[in-house]
Amino acid sequence: MEIIRYSKNIILPNKKRYIALGVFDGVHLGHQKLIKLTVDKAKKNDGISIVATFDPHPDITINPESNVFLLTTLEERINLIKDLDVDVFLIIKFNKMMSKMSPEDFISKILVDSLQVKELFVGFNYKFGFQGKGNTDILREYSKFYKFKTNILKPITANHTIISSTRIKDYIKLGEIEKVKKLLGHDITISGRVISGKGRGRKLLNFATANIETPLDKILPVNGVYLVEIKIDNRKYYGLMNIGIKPTFRETERTIEVHIINFNKKIYNKKVVVNILQKIREEKYFNHPSLLKKQIEDDILIAHKMLNNM
Structure with missing residues (x-):
């Protein structure tokens, strides 16, 4: 897995680009499913699989006064994702400028112009752009205009519980180690x-x-x-x-x-x-x-x- 920090003039292999987009804090079973779908589609179509994430966590930049606690550091995310057969791990710096970018600009300037996305993979509740105004509906709408495909993963459950980083954090605070492991899919x-x-x-x-x-x-x-x-x-x-x-x-x-x-x-x-x-x-x-x-x-x-x- 190649680790690349994003820049406007980024150079990537000249292949179709299949991108899983998200923070992926914890790299839980839902994240793993999304990444696997991305990797499988890239292999099937002789493309490259890219996991695009943000650092620091967007909430830290948007609300610096709030106490944001993370399941995984960037290094821990890299170590967990490199076992999933991904081609490229792409780190996008999330600064003040990025936090003020509109959903439309994020799609057109980063996903389309810079990364030249062929297919995009996101979770059902994915939010992006200034004030989190971007969502899966906007991605679907703009993907038609820019002619890339958006794949939206439905909620993944374990023991009738929707897997989410927030729920896992709650279990960790309570010391429910076995419940955490079932939702993470790893220690x-x-x-x-x-x-x-x-x-x-x-x-x-x-x-x-x-x-x-x-x-x-x-x-x-x-x-x-x-x-x-x-x-x-x-x-x-x-x-x-x-x-x-x-x-x-x-x-x-x-x-x-x-x-x-x-x-x-x-x-x-x-x-x-x-x-x-x-x-x-x-x-x-x-x-x-x-x-x-x-x-x-x-x-x-x-x-x-x-x-x-x-």
């Missing part, structure tokens, strides 16, 4: 850089942890202890991840730290990718660090049982 992913912590894990508890720094707009599950898979230098390990404020040590800042099972290398400043597999327990307060150490030992035993049953 919840948290990626970031390993930073130095206070060293309590190794010194006080004899359980070294990797402290992970993530963007402030990344949505996180409720505080608790989770069984995770962690990727370091393209190798996979299992571990226990704690999200929370470390109440035993009377801290207030929310942090993410992972104890990697059977691992003792230094990995400061390395980028890691964590996939949440299952929740083990809620975060707890302990009267003494020795009680926390015993609980971690029990958590590791539970983790091994979970892994054996997977």
